[in-house]
Amino acid sequence: MHELSLVEEILRISADASNGRPVTRVVLKVGQLSCVMPEALQFCFDSVKAGTVLQNATLELHSIPGRARCQDCGADYALEELYQPCACGSCRRTLVQGQELVIQTVECE
Numbered sequence: 001m002h003e004l005s006l007v008e009e010i011l012r013i014s015a016d017a018s019n020g021r022p023v024t025r026v027v028l029k030v031g032q033l034s035c036v037m038p039e040a041l042q043f044c045f046d047s048v049k050a051g052t053v054l055q056n057a058t059l060e061l062h063s064i065p066g067r068a069r070c071q072d073c074g075a076d077y078a079l080e081e082l083y084q085p086c087a088c089g090s091c092r093r094t095l096v097q098g099q100e101l102v103i104q105t106v107e108c109e
């Protein structure tokens with residue numbers, strides 16, 4: 001399961017950042033085009049955190065909408081699906097945001 005290995009990575013990084021102190025909150029930025037299921041991420045987090053410095057921590061997910069810039073007309077537009085063309089019909093675009101999966105904050109006691 002994709003999400004499980006992601007959560008293990010999040011746990012490892014957060015534990016490193018906390019220096020052994022109990023972690024209270026982890027804030028994660030999740031791009032809407034990152035192919036990650038927020039529910040699955042939350043579920044894995046809750047099942048893996050027991051017995052770690054994160055056992056009382058909550059996972060907060062901040063969703064980042066997809067955006068792209070058209071290489072033909074220069075428009076900046078919202079991208080709901082990865083292969084959505086620009087309003088001008090062009091499919092040549094640069095992804096601006098929406099595929100990230102980053103730890104934004106790790107809060108400790």
Ligand SMILES: [Zn+2]
Nearest residue numbers: 070073086088
């Ligand atoms: Zn365009």
